Amino acid sequence: MSASAEHTQSEAQVQAAASPRRRAMTPYLRTVGAIVWKDLRAEIRSRELINSMILFTLMTVLVFSLALELDADARQNIVAGVLWVTIVFAGILGLGRSLASEKDRGSLDALLLAPIARSALFFGKMIGNLLFVLVIAFVLLLLLTVLFNVTLFKPYLVLMVLLGSIGFTTVGTLLSSMTVHARARETLLPILLLPVVLPILISAVRASTGILDEMPSEDWMPWVQLLAIADVIFLVASYALFDFVVEE
């Protein structure tokens, strides 16, 4: 522990000497990185979250296939909707656990007591959640490509998944840090989250459908841009509001 602290300190000195502008940035980014790495390591060791998220994804796709009894044409039309609904519901599982497990173990107080910027905590948690959602999205793209026989690995669609996941996890992290204090937090999170992420969901589904139907890009490009704008709005709003949520 002390060796690593010494190491980071000397590293910081080296970087501070190299460029004075990076001096203010790097400790902040390192804090964010430390929180992400902590969450990832905990997850790699326990695998409690990612396993249940992947299983949930498999089951949701199965339920959709059975409940909708789709022929080839219908599949093509509906696959974007199935993709995003599954990402959102599986994502909610992960978001709910991310801060709830910190609170149950009592480590949330320790994180809040640490002399770090609150926004670094937010971005650390958000990037951790984003990585889990991206793993789910990757599994889902693979699964839907195989089961629905629609090629989903298109560069723009992958970009859409990335943009949509960023917006979704940003709001999700903010709201789950509120619902963690509520009595019925597992039911409250989706109720709060779904109306708020609708702009993301609408533009993501519209753009994804356009891309999959191989429509000309001017038909769906506005939706990609609207989604990017929504991401920026939510990032700024969550950055500004997170301090108020965790201020005790």
Next chain:
Amino acid sequence: MSYSVQRTNVLRAITYGALALFVAAMIMNLFYVGPERTQGEVQRVFYIHLGSFLGAFLAFGATVVAGIAYLRTRNTKWDTLGVAGVEIGLGFSTITILTGMAWARPIWNTWWTWDPRLTSIAIMWLAYAAYMMLRAGIEDPERRRRFAAVYGIIAFASLLYTVIIIRLRPDTIHPVVAGPTQADPEGSFEVSGRIRDTLFFNLFTFAVITVVLVWHRVRLQNLLDRTERRKMEVLEEL
């Protein structure tokens, strides 16, 4: 905290005033204004439809302003205004939805359709219902006020954006009362004199009713808080 007699009298006066206005507005809707040329008698519900939408708009607007003001000043009166705004706004938007459905059944031949405007108000209703759920779910009062303000702000930002992007689709079938439409891109507001009078009278009436209801709800909340504090005091004495 108790209210001055003067303020109570003012509130009582405008409450009776609002009641009188409402009766007058109903008489205008039913007797003064004639049936609309193409839609017939069912169009009379429109005055309440637009009036209650204005009420919901004002009340939800008060909530957002109150949320920002609460986070800045930490004065609990802003939180009281916020919860009053959401409750009154939910009531009014329910009236807007129900009157709209009653009108749509004969005119559109369906109770509901996923038209951009209908979708927007449904999402708005759900978001503010979620706000009430959040308040009910958090026990610590200070935290509840803070979270409600934060959610009120982010939900409003998201709603605004949703409404904008939903309406990028130009194919709405919802009538546009004022402002540009596809058939009339310049935008106009041409109705008969009696319809215009009735409409403006209803809008004014509903604005007054909204203020009165929010005011009453704020006082009720203050009373509840006072009762709660008294209860605590009595419990401590025991």
